[in-house]
Amino acid sequence: MRVMGPYDSGDTIAAIATPAGPGGIGILRISGPKAGEVAARLFLPDNPRLDPAALPPRRLILGTALGKQGRAVDRVLAVRFAAPRSYTTQEVVELQSHGGPAVLRALLAAALAAGCRLARPGEFTLRAYLGGRLDLSQAEAVAQLIAAQSEGEARLAMAGLEGGLSRILAPIRAALILAAATVEAAIDFPEETAEIAGPDLARNLRQEALEPLGRIIARRQSGRVWREGALVVLCGRPNVGKSSLFNALLGQNRAIVTSTAGTTRDAIEESALLGGVVCRLTDTAGLGLEPGELEALGRAAARERLGQADLALVVLDGGAALTGEDREVLAATAGTKRVVVVNKRDLAWAWELETLAGQGAPILRVSAKQGQGLEELARMVGEALTGGQAEPAPGEAVASQRQAEALAACAQAVGRAVEGLEAQSIAAELVSVDLAEALGRLGEVDGQDAPEAVIEAVFEQFCVGK
Ligand SMILES: Nc1nc2c(ncn2[C@@H]2O[C@H](COP(=O)(O)OP(=O)(O)OP(=O)(O)O)[C@@H](O)[C@H]2O)c(=O)[nH]1
Ligand SMILES: [Mg+2]
Numbered sequence: 001m002r003v004m005g006p007y008d009s010g011d012t013i014a015a016i017a018t019p020a021g022p023g024g025i026g027i028l029r030i031s032g033p034k035a036g037e038v039a040a041r042l043f044l045p046d047n048p049r050l051d052p053a054a055l056p057p058r059r060l061i062l063g064t065a066l067g068k069q070g071r072a073v074d075r076v077l078a079v080r081f082a083a084p085r086s087y088t089t090q091e092v093v094e095l096q097s098h099g100g101p102a103v104l105r106a107l108l109a110a111a112l113a114a115g116c117r118l119a120r121p122g123e124f125t126l127r128a129y130l131g132g133r134l135d136l137s138q139a140e141a142v143a144q145l146i147a148a149q150s151e152g153e154a155r156l157a158m159a160g161l162e163g164g165l166s167r168i169l170a171p172i173r174a175a176l177i178l179a180a181a182t183v184e185a186a187i188d189f190p191e192e193t194a195e196i197a198g199p200d201l202a203r204n205l206r207q208e209a210l211e212p213l214g215r216i217i218a219r220r221q222s223g224r225v226w227r228e229g230a231l232v233v234l235c236g237r238p239n240v241g242k243s244s245l246f247n248a249l250l251g252q253n254r255a256i257v258t259s260t261a262g263t264t265r266d267a268i269e270e271s272a273l274l275g276g277v278v279c280r281l282t283d284t285a286g287l288g289l290e291p292g293e294l295e296a297l298g299r300a301a302a303r304e305r306l307g308q309a310d311l312a313l314v315v316l317d318g319g320a321a322l323t324g325e326d327r328e329v330l331a332a333t334a335g336t337k338r339v340v341v342v343n344k345r346d347l348a349w350a351w352e353l354e355t356l357a358g359q360g361a362p363i364l365r366v367s368a369k370q371g372q373g374l375e376e377l378a379r380m381v382g383e384a385l386t387g388g389q390a391e392p393a394p395g396e397a398v399a400s401q402r403q404a405e406a407l408a409a410c411a412q413a414v415g416r417a418v419e420g421l422e423a424q425s426i427a428a429e430l431v432s433v434d435l436a437e438a439l440g441r442l443g444e445v446d447g448q449d450a451p452e453a454v455i456e457a458v459f460e461q462f463c464v465g466k
Helices: 035-042 101-113 123-130 136-147 151-161 163-188 198-228 242-250 293-308 324-332 374-386 401-423 428-446 451-462
Strands: 013-016 025-031 043-045 061-066 072-081 092-098 230-235 268-274 277-283 311-317 338-343 363-365
Touching: 013 101, 013 123, 025 035, 025 101, 025 123, 035 043, 035 061, 035 072, 035 092, 035 101, 043 072, 061 101, 072 101, 092 101, 163 198, 163 401, 163 428, 198 374, 198 401, 230 242, 230 293, 230 374, 242 268, 242 277, 242 311, 242 338, 242 374, 268 374, 277 374, 311 324, 311 374, 338 374, 363 374, 401 428
Parallel strands: 230 277, 230 311, 311 338, 338 363
Antiparallel strands: 013 025, 025 092, 043 061, 061 072, 072 092, 268 277
16 A cells, blocks of 8 residues: 655655664664665675675664765664565664764765655654554554654644545534534624524535535445455354365465364464455354363354454355254354355255345355355455445545544534524524534544634634724
């Protein structure tokens, strides 16, 4: 994944990674496709056999750091992290120098002269996120951790990090500010703004704020699955072929398959691309076997995984009569999004598909052993996970869980304001409170402060301060 604009992840970026001021050591960090090339201009290894543009990864290499005009600046250690095994998942080179600010500034200047761009706050972490090393909430946590030192910068990083979302939110915020300003003016200067036009304002708020908010919140689910992947858990009674299906979907023999029921004891997990979605596919112990200690532990693990699953693949054996255990599994997964997979379709059919009517899940017959129906299954999994919604466009912003919660709270407050305006019997002060809350919630999403904006808009619009 690549972002464009001021955060273009195709750029090679550099920054001083250690705190400002004199210190024991200082670190200059470089990340991006040209990191090796830049390092070769900044660093001369003592060992002449080493290529400074392609240092052996994860080794500390002693040498001389070179400033802008190629003059020696310091004795340093260089370490290269080869993509994708680095924090950012890109090519990374770090130079550890003596921590004097003059040395580090000289190195940074040389890196910029060699074609780097100065990293924005949080940008290495952003790249780690884009490279799939961190999920967004982790990235947020990292940013917040760093914010302990300089909150303003971290806020900037967050707002930038979520720049796409800010763009979508801008017109919503504008509509809220306009409404808040109108209501505010009606309270403070009733004689100058006689009619507050309740129903008109309500209609506007509905169209410009409430509906777009609903769309962003709805988009979150499919967007998250596309971006962050999904947990898909295979479950079913023992011996139906869960491990066989797991292996077949992975295209490798990862799980042990035997004809003995209760083969799989522990959950194992591998990544697989199913219907275009990156899935963490988990094989589990069969649910519903007579208790034995080990098996019970395995089943407990299976149930736990099921609780976290985005999708359950409920595996049944088409070649053997349905059992009470099968029904238990169907009941246990009723509350989870699921696809019912009837396996062993190469065997004689032992029961009618109609038996499953009323389960409310897509059903598919496959043979894990003979590899039949697997492509169709992968497609169905992708479809079920994304609700058939397309993958977000590269620049399209998708709300995180935290953001979606703030947006939902925002939508609720807007909803109350709309009702208040429509009813017209509700005091303008109450509507004003709801709108202020909505703006505050919106501000939580992208870090923009609302109250000042409201005040400004009041004065701009009505010139009441004159
Ligand atoms: N004929 C046929 N046999 C299959 C198919 N899939 C699996 N089997 C057989 O069913 C038996 C059980 O397969 P496993 O994949 O170990 O089943 P499981 O559900 O993981 O079993 P546990 O781990 O014990 O819960 C093995 O003998 C497989 O060879 C299939 O599509 N057709
Ligand atoms: Mg198994």
